[in-house]
Amino acid sequence: MSHEIDGLEFPTSLGTSTPDTISLLGQDLTADLMGKVGFGELAFWLVAMRRPTAGEVRVFESVLVALADHGFTPTAIAARVTYLSAPDSLQGALAAGLLGGGSRFLGVTEDCGGYLHDVLTAHEAAGHPLPTTDEEWDDLALASVTATREAKRFVPGLGHPVHKQGDPRTPVLIGIAEEEGLRGPHLRLFEAIGRTHASVLGRHLPLNGAGVCGAALADLGLPVELLRGFALLARAAGLLGQLAEERRRPIASDIYLTVDRNAAYVDPES
Amino acid sequence: MSHEIDGLEFPTSLGTSTPDTISLLGQDLTADLMGKVGFGELAFWLVAMRRPTAGEVRVFESVLVALADHGFTPTAIAARVTYLSAPDSLQGALAAGLLGGGSRFLGVTEDCGGYLHDVLTAHEAAGHPLPTTDEEWDDLALASVTATREAKRFVPGLGHPVHKQGDPRTPVLIGIAEEEGLRGPHLRLFEAIGRTHASVLGRHLPLNGAGVCGAALADLGLPVELLRGFALLARAAGLLGQLAEERRRPIASDIYLTVDRNAAYVDPES
Amino acid sequence: MSHEIDGLEFPTSLGTSTPDTISLLGQDLTADLMGKVGFGELAFWLVAMRRPTAGEVRVFESVLVALADHGFTPTAIAARVTYLSAPDSLQGALAAGLLGGGSRFLGVTEDCGGYLHDVLTAHEAAGHPLPTTDEEWDDLALASVTATREAKRFVPGLGHPVHKQGDPRTPVLIGIAEEEGLRGPHLRLFEAIGRTHASVLGRHLPLNGAGVCGAALADLGLPVELLRGFALLARAAGLLGQLAEERRRPIASDIYLTVDRNAAYVDPES
Amino acid sequence: MSHEIDGLEFPTSLGTSTPDTISLLGQDLTADLMGKVGFGELAFWLVAMRRPTAGEVRVFESVLVALADHGFTPTAIAARVTYLSAPDSLQGALAAGLLGGGSRFLGVTEDCGGYLHDVLTAHEAAGHPLPTTDEEWDDLALASVTATREAKRFVPGLGHPVHKQGDPRTPVLIGIAEEEGLRGPHLRLFEAIGRTHASVLGRHLPLNGAGVCGAALADLGLPVELLRGFALLARAAGLLGQLAEERRRPIASDIYLTVDRNAAYVDPES
Known part of the structure; x- marks a missing residue:
């Protein structure tokens, strides 16, 4: 079968090759x-x-570094037990880990970037210029948190199960973006949400690290529909670290046996 | 259920956290x-x-850049058609692409690094010092290619379906390693295999880019059993590029329809 | 490490074992x-x-048979090219195929079952008894299609790219359910949607096979949130068939080369 | 783009369709x-x-039933924690579970069927007829176990971590095959290995259930290279059960927290 076919074209701007190049x-x-x-x-x-510019690379890589590994997350556990079970397929263990990159864990980065993007887009679509002062940002943040609350939805990026008094990544990433002149509207709106949400929600929640990463990526002009992809790329590096450690100092078998040996049968009718 | 349990310990040197850090x-x-x-x-x-040192980072990132994307490979096709079919799950499309990172495509990097590592380890285990001249390297290469041939096995990293006269990545990566003082025994043995194999195999084959990447990673002291993991990490970035392009300029539907519309039924008995 | 821990319990009604049983x-x-x-x-x-009863098994297995394989779908293509690329990992090829079981292809079964379930649940929650005549079913169907249309959403299970005049699976599955006394409210509502939607949507669309499978599964009392799972189980068998055929009569390499050899470079700025 | 292309053909004996059929x-x-x-x-x-004949279906489905679920295996754990992390993607949780179907757990079925097949093929290729008495089977089994031992390899299907005195599935599956007239050479050789291995290996090991399933599938004439695929199909059903249970009575969060809360930092240098 000849594979070069007149009229059949698959366009791409990515990798192509000739015998020499x-x-x-x-x-x-x-x-x-x-x-x-x-x-x-x-x-x-x-x-x-x-x-990207050098400054953009620094902010971007700071985000990837921040998201690479969070210890024994469900993604790390899935990768490790899969490696235990199928050690011949490193790609399978890595893929199993990444498959946990959905709405609850890694998805916050995308959800937060997308939320901020939507608020800003709607604001501009309504003919308003972007805020220029903290006070104006606070007004926009307050309006958006209120509307989200009224729609009985959550504001993504607020709250953290461990870092209840403040996620240490948040001020550091904002500071790096500021140093590089890349503290843009998504970050500013996110910060304003941090300052104002308590008056609407009735309690103060920290701006979490996954959320601030989404805001920073959106300020870099990256497509908000793909922000989860960068969290996955970062996590791919972290999962390689988890799998390398699983080889050096295995724990997957202990995880498996800890669960299996403490199984308690429950009557399905109960 | 309380989750902190006396006597239960899962050791790690990777991510851990406290409320503040x-x-x-x-x-x-x-x-x-x-x-x-x-x-x-x-x-x-x-x-x-x-x-790693700055020089190690430069060689390492050169490898990742070299392996990130090779255009419309099976991994890119799998990722794109999966995204077409399940656009709500970016992680699924990425995972589907990475699952092709097995023995035939991305595996060459690991196979080649492992092959070179085994030859060097056996050489040293037999009490021989590492070669110091091109002539000595050629002797070792010739012996190993001959033994591999006699065992009816292939030498990984030799030959390329497109770059038949030479893979352009090979001399460039060796040059970068040389600049950084990191052209070590794995690369030298691989180069010697390039100079000597034709006399054993009866034809001259290029040292391919996936193979030289494996040699360079092994020279950085990275564990040879995990070299495939770096190819997968590189490919994760490339697949994100493929999926971003699929959003901008989709081709997966054309791939699907090109296959489906030209299906030709064959009697199972035939 | 001892793995039996006081106070740690993971309840299950599924598989457990002792040395003898x-x-x-x-x-x-x-x-x-x-x-x-x-x-x-x-x-x-x-x-x-x-x-399940024998009748339920017959309807259930009819659904699995109907959904097992639809030829060269994106899921089959993903599984085959992944097997080409990583033939040592059958589980990876199967997983890659299943990852396409998302919102666009296999998801229709779940979406349709869930849609019908929601309409019925809301109807009953409003204090109405279930319809008992075709006329009453048509009224309910008309109201639900109208409401869905007004919400600018699609009715799942309507329309098919190939079977434009009618999907042959639909009447057959309804007939099997009828034979087994299992043509329940979800199927009846789906049929009524088939009779009435044209007056709202302005054109007649067939009730597709994926949709009728969802309705039949919902009538069996299976949890609507997991209907996609049965489509995936059915497809797992189909994908095994695709992979067995790929071994006997490979086409993945031709798919790959057909795409790769017709790649057309496009300037990213264009 | 027209997708019907002269000269391009993708042959298949599986699913095809026309507008009507x-x-x-x-x-x-x-x-x-x-x-x-x-x-x-x-x-x-x-x-x-x-x-298949009715008898073949009964043996085949007995194997699938035997392999569907083994409780809290690594595959079940991977599926459950992935579902916790990405509940919007059932296909991802299922795929993550199946990715553990590699060499250590589900692979035994394939390895055992393949081992028996290789012994029988070599025996016949050497011009010998298949054994007809238990004594002859024992001779063949003894020779093969001895050769495997001398090659420092394991005989697949021997031994079980829990069922040390005998795996209850083994005699039952052999009995079903016998009832259906399908207790063929692979099962007979496996049984003979059970009778004779102790004299070579120095201790008596049970014939495990995964192994006897591989022998039974091979006796059905299924391709030994794909036996793992049937174990994966069986497990797909089991994993759906695990995920349905995870919805009803979740444990993944407890698994995650049990691991995460007992993480113990280890100096990487140690």
Whole structure:
């Protein structure tokens, strides 16, 4: 079967090759990218279709570093027990871990970035300019938290089960964004939500790290529908660390036996 | 149920946290890592349990950049058609793509690094010092290719379906390793295999890019059993690029319909 | 580490074992289940926590048979190209295929069952008895299609890209349910939607096979939140068939090359 | 883009359709299969390309029933914690569970069937007829166990961590096969290994249930390279049961917190 077919075209701006050259994003992979572009920089470029500035790379990699590993999360547990069960397939263990990157855990980054983006888009669509003072940001934040509350929905990025008095990542990431001149409207709105939500919700909740990461990524101009993807990329590195540790100092068998040996039969009718 | 149980311990050197702090690799995540450590650097550290030097980071990230995307590979196709079918689950599309990271495609990096590592380990275990000249390396390479051939096995990292006259990544990555003083025994043995194999195998094959990446990673001291993991991490970034492009300029439906509309029924008995 | 821990209990009604016996669903696996219970029957029991009648098994297995394989769908393509790329991991190829079981393809079964369930639940919650005549069913259907239309949402289970004049599975499954005395309210409402929607939507659409399967499963009393799971189970069998065929008569490489060889580079700026 | 392309053909004997009909395995799906063929029967047919007899279906479904669920295995744990983390993606939780179907747990079925198949094939390739008496089977078994031992490899299917005095599934499955006239050479060889291995290995090990399932499937003429696939299909049903139970009576959060709250930091240098 000949595979070159007249009229059949699959367009792409990513990787293509000829016998002599490999091209990626319209660049010569070996002459322009290898050794010259960092890995985080390339990941940004692959999604945004533009090369980030040095400042953007620093903020972006700070987010990836912040999200890489949170210890024995469900994703780490899934990856480790899968590796125990199928040690011949590292890709399977990694994939099992990433499959937990859904709405409850890693999804907060995307949900928060998307929430802030929607508020800003609606604000501008209504003909209003973006706020320029903290007071104006607070007004916008208050209006959006109130509307969300009235719709009986949660504001993503608020609250943390462990860091109840404040997530240490939040001020640090805002500070890095400020240093690089990238503290944009998503972060500012998120900060304003932090200052104002208590008057609506009746209690003060911390701005969590997953949320602030979403805000920072959105300020970098990355597509909000794909923010979860960066959390997954970050977690891929963290899961490799978990699997490397599982090889050095295994715990998956102890997890399995701790659960299995304490199984308690319950009558299905009960 | 109380979850803190006397005598139950799951040891880890990765992420842990208290209400006020987050720790990773024994470092304070926010004070020591965010904004100060690059993402590739952290990925290396998470697996190797040591912070890499700047030169090591450059070689390591060059490998990740080289492996990130190879265009419309089976992994990219799997990710895109899965996203078409289940657009609500980005993690599922990414996982589907990574599951193709097995023996045939992404596995070459691991297989090649492992092969070179085994030859070097056996050489040293037999009491021989490592070669110091090209001639000595060629002798070792020739012996190992001959033994592999006699065992009717393939030497991993030799040959490429497209880059038949030479894979452009190979000399570039060796050059970067040389610049950083990291052109170690795995790369040297791989190069010697490139110079000598034709006399055993009867034809000249290029040293492919996936293979040279495995050699370079092994020279960085990374565990050879986990080299595939770095190819998967690199590919995670590439797959995000594929999925971002699928959103902007979809082709998965055309792939699906091109296959489905040209299905030809075959009698199962035939 | 001892794994039996006082006070730690993980309750289950599924599989447990002692050195001499294996128990599942409160039954003795070897004395009560093996050779006595069919596989579909067990799958039903595992989810519903009750043994189905013979009639229920027949309807249930008809649904699984209807959903097992639809040829070269995105799920089949993902499974085949993943097997090409990682032939050492059958579980990875199967998992890649199942990951396409999301909102667009396999999800219709769940969406349709859930939609019908919601309409019936709201109807009863409002204090109305279930309809008893076709005319009454049509009234309920008309009201629900109208409300869905007004909410700018789609009625799941209507329309099919290929079977535009009628999906052949629909009348057959309804007939089987009728034969077994299991043509319940979900199927009746779905049929009534088939009779009435054109007056609201302005065109006649077929009741598709995935939708009628969801209605039939809901009439069996299976939890509507898990209906997608049965579509996935059915598809697992179909994907095994696809992978067995890929071994006998491979096409994944032709799919890959057909896409890759017709890649057309597009300037990312364009 | 037109998708029907001259000269492009993707052959298949599985699902195809026209606007009016759906065909599967050369049968009319609605007229010949739905309501007439069981789900296990179809799964067998999809892989073997022939309709099984009633006796074959009974043995086959007994195997699937035996393998469906083994309680809180690593596969069940992975599925449950993934569902906790990403409850919006049932397919992801199921896929995560199946990814543990590798060499250590579910792989035994395939490994054992393949081992027996290889011994029988080599025996016949050497010109010997199959044994006809227990004594002859014992001779063949003894020779194969001895050879395996000398090659420093394990005989798959021997031993069980819990059922040390005998796996209750083994005699039951052999009995069912006997009743159906399907106790063929793979089962007989496996039984002979059970009688003879102790004299070579120095201790008596039980024939485990995963192994006897592989032997029975091989006696049904199913391709030994795909036996793991049937274990995965069986487990798909079991995992649905686990996920349904996780909805009714959740434990994944307790698993997660039991691990996370007992994390013990270890200096990476130690």
